Amino acid sequence: MSASLATASTAAAWPMPQAGRMAPPSDDLNLVGPTVTFSRDQEIHGEGEPAEHVYKVVRGAVRAFRILADGRRQISDFYLPGDTFGLEAGLTYRTSAEALIDTQVIVVRRGSLTDGALEDSDLARRLWRLAVGDLQRSQDHVLMLGRRSAAERVASFLMDLAERMKAGSRLELPMSRQDIADYLGLTIETVSRTLTQFQESGLIEVPACRSIRLPDMRALAELCE
Amino acid sequence: MSASLATASTAAAWPMPQAGRMAPPSDDLNLVGPTVTFSRDQEIHGEGEPAEHVYKVVRGAVRAFRILADGRRQISDFYLPGDTFGLEAGLTYRTSAEALIDTQVIVVRRGSLTDGALEDSDLARRLWRLAVGDLQRSQDHVLMLGRRSAAERVASFLMDLAERMKAGSRLELPMSRQDIADYLGLTIETVSRTLTQFQESGLIEVPACRSIRLPDMRALAELCE
DNA sequence: CGGCCCGTTGAAGCTAATCAATGGCCGTGG
DNA sequence: CCACGGCCATTGATTAGCTTCAACGGGCCG
Known part of the structure; x- marks a missing residue:
């Protein structure tokens, strides 16, 4: 979730x-x-x-x-x-x-x-x-923030933002990687690596730094626990 | 703090x-x-x-x-x-x-x-x-919870509890180590080890599991950042 | 076209988690 | 009163995941 x-x-x-x-x-x-x-x-x-x-x-x-x-x-x-x-x-x-x-x-x-x-x-x-x-x-x-892995945090963040921005499966991020890291209690490198892993797993697509597509929100939601 | x-x-x-x-x-x-x-x-x-x-x-x-x-x-x-x-x-x-x-x-x-x-x-x-x-x-x-070390979390917890319980430097914990761990987003082992370290540094005294003395609250406060 | 900032990637180190075993306290029952 | 058993806490050894340090790349703006 x-x-x-x-x-x-x-x-x-x-x-x-x-x-x-x-x-x-x-x-x-x-x-x-x-x-x-x-x-x-x-x-x-x-x-x-x-x-x-x-x-x-x-x-x-x-x-x-x-x-x-x-x-x-x-x-x-x-x-x-x-x-x-x-x-x-x-x-x-x-x-x-x-x-x-x-x-x-x-x-x-x-x-x-x-x-x-x-x-x-x-x-x-x-x-x-x-x-x-x-x-x-x-x-x-x-x-x-409590005892959740980097993947869980990033997945939760993306799902939350998608819902709040009512953007469907196409997210336009208003914030930088550093902002995301400081929100999730991670480093910018870990956020970046996690996004890359999601991309390699086909969970997300990242046509541009600030643009993320969520083709499989169901799988992403499962990562959130 | x-x-x-x-x-x-x-x-x-x-x-x-x-x-x-x-x-x-x-x-x-x-x-x-x-x-x-x-x-x-x-x-x-x-x-x-x-x-x-x-x-x-x-x-x-x-x-x-x-x-x-x-x-x-x-x-x-x-x-x-x-x-x-x-x-x-x-x-x-x-x-x-x-x-x-x-x-x-x-x-x-x-x-x-x-x-x-x-x-x-x-x-x-x-x-x-x-x-x-x-x-x-x-x-x-x-x-x-965001990007703080185990020592910082435990120190903050102790200081917070001491203030809320108005107990001065003698704390009687109503909760178990597992409760503390689940509050701080740590494992019970890490909480225990951190308390032992504090004890060895003279930051706290632990006459009994649920009883903690804080002889140096100033030093403890510095650990909280 | 060049420089700069941001993001990505790589390698090494460290912190906390995990797995495992021991120790101590307390309540119960002999 | 003491012995036993169970639970909680502590301690140790190992592992995993994240951070740190470092270098590279790519896009954007001047």
């Missing part, structure tokens, strides 16, 4: 039509606000900065990460079009966020959300779902 | 006096309901079962986990006295929960919480904090 497949087909404490990451419109914040464009590798917000804004991806993709003391980078999540990020419990951002590619986001002041939630229980409900959705994704990430 | 130390000293979207896992009373659900006692290894709820109850640990300790297809077990969290668990977004529990030792919990029907949250924005606020607290813990768990 892929990480996000594991969370599919659940409903909400407040009724939720679908618990997958890609929330249906009715389950989503109808954020209104200015759209801002960030170019490749540009910082959207930094770890420790005051968490004044909430963002929703319109176009492009984003990585959220932390830098450890020795320089290693752990990517905690990728955000794709339709995803909301930057909604913190605390006063500050707990991760940094950067655009993976040229990315357009809607920017909303946090206060407008939290103030509204005090009055509007429907808004509060949506905020709750966002937080819980992130929690489920993070727990699935834990399952992915 | 320990996993939970990393989350300390933040405040809330709604003002939150302290964001650590061990919520202060004002930040906690004042759950009222019958208390139930579970004996060692007894199941409290199972993965996939209808999520009808929410639990709060009074005494003892609990593990939440999933069994993977090949039999491996990933523990996603431990719950200690004061912790609330079982609050799901979906209709079903996403993990199984078992008592680590003889454990007393308060049991509340979920409906009484979610119904109340529609009326009572203060209750909704507390539920939000619970969900976000779990999220932060899960994200810290990801940081712990």
Whole structure:
């Protein structure tokens, strides 16, 4: 199973039509606000900065990460079009966020959300779902990292991304091999070698670095456990 | 840093006096309901079962986990006295929960919480904090599992537990080595060997399997990165 | 056309897993 | 009270898989 497949087909404490990451419109914040464009590798917000804004991806993709003391980078999540990020419990951002590619986001002041939630229980409900959705994704990430082989991790990653990008069997990766490695807790070499093995086994086709075809998603899914 | 130390000293979207896992009373659900006692290894709820109850640990300790297809077990969290668990977004529990030792919990029907949250924005606020607290813990768990050595993982685990149990430098472990291994994504042998190394380095003392002294928490903290 | 960055490939080393056996604690029963 | 048995933890030896170090290649942009 892929990480996000594991969370599919659940409903909400407040009724939720679908618990997958890609929330249906009715389950989503109808954020209104200015759209801002960030170019490749540009910082959207930094770890420790005051968490004044909430963002929703319109176009492009984003990585959220932390830098450890020795320089290693752990990517905690990728955000794709339709995803909301930057909604913190605390006063500050707990991760940094950067655009993976040229990315357009809607920017909303946090206060407008939290103030509204005090009055509007429907808004509060949506905020709750966002937080819980992130929690489920993070727990699935834990399952992915704990005692799983490189092949299992990469297969889970590809299946998850294919589902989230609704791209069918043709994946256009917005992130580099290094990004994938830092998300999966592997080295770039191991990611590269694993993809090569998948290719040799006929599990995937890689016409270009950032373009991957998944001709046999069933076999790939079995690798995910 | 320990996993939970990393989350300390933040405040809330709604003002939150302290964001650590061990919520202060004002930040906690004042759950009222019958208390139930579970004996060692007894199941409290199972993965996939209808999520009808929410639990709060009074005494003892609990593990939440999933069994993977090949039999491996990933523990996603431990719950200690004061912790609330079982609050799901979906209709079903996403993990199984078992008592680590003889454990007393308060049991509340979920409906009484979610119904109340529609009326009572203060209750909704507390539920939000619970969900976000779990999220932060899960994200810290990801940081712990991604590309960290066995020594780093074990050191982080000990520091985290010491803080959560408010036990100072004397830790009484409620869980077995196998539980620790399944939480850290290691084998029981590696956990054991790492503890022995720590002992030989004078970092810890282990008068009994389940009893660990931390005479040099500063040195231990440095191992956590 | 040239340089640079990213990805791939190769070889060697190391960490943790695996396989296997011993040791110690605890509960039970003699 | 002591002896036995079972379970959990520890320790040892070997193996496997991933990382590390290093070099090469290929695509993209100037």
